[in-house]
Amino acid sequence: MNMNLSNEYVQQRLVEKFGDQVHSFEEPYGMLTFEAPKELNLKVLNFLFDDVHLQYRFLTDLTGVHYPGQAGRELAVVYHLHNLSAKHRIRFKVFTDIQTPDVYTATGLFATANWMERETFDFYGVNFVGHPNLKRILNVEEMDYFPLRKEFPLEDQTRIDKDDAMFGRG
């Protein structure tokens, strides 16, 4: 087991294994971040989970991001992974188009993905293929839209009693 993981080592192992398919390596605030095609998400997660030297066995966070300006890759799914023994974290992103937002579920690998994928579905409408119980978790069940997609305004547009000037805008 490798007790001293470095960003360079993880990047080198990923490139050895997946070649050009993993790309966009960055290190915002020192945290290794990279991207892969959405079809590969389970292969990459499995590799990071199983490899003797990598052992990223803790899914700290899973969430979505909506980029309305990026045609064909409007929705991102972000995985934050943690190797507890080496105290090393990495961030992994896949992008999908918004018309068919299908991404394979990570519930087979991480039990905690069950809750987080339901949440991501609830707010962004990412369809996690193979999830055992993909339905709304935090919002009311009758809600018929995905509130964190950018086309939906945050505030209730029917309210007329909130004066913009009082909120430091307009």
Added chain:
Amino acid sequence: MALKDLFERDVQELEREGILFTTLEKLVAWGRSNSLWPATFGLACCAIEMMASTDARNDLARFGSEVFRASPRQADVMIVAGRLSKKMAPVMRRVWEQMPDPKWVISMGACASSGGMFNNYAIVQNVDSVVPVDVYVPGCPPRPEAIIDGVMRIQDLVEKKSIRRRESEQYRGLLESYGIQ
């Protein structure tokens, strides 16, 4: 002393002997107003101030309201303390429906009364749209003194308003507007 003798004596003289004249309704209202038991309904940070109102410094017990009941069936007044999410709204409505009549509601703080800073898709913008509110306590969060003032305003209502007002046309109309039988 026969009842007949009582009527022949001066009222003030009787009061000095510890005999009072009142109506049953007033007596019940007086007792009720001095033992208003709130239902525990802490939703957010306001609940911390609500708890502080019962501590030794503020001592809501002076006014008979220190017993926060975990069961709505034993409570008289519901203090809605915090922002109410749309998902929680049916739960709050059910808790309110489980409280025995007569019952009162305090909407505590900016969020419960107006949605406060949470003007978004998840938060009910006024708990008045879910249950009928008797007293609004402003603040973010209100200080314990403000909550005690709110409870005392409820006491005023309990003492001065006839409980039969709930049988009036106006009150029935109000209940109907909330879809309550």
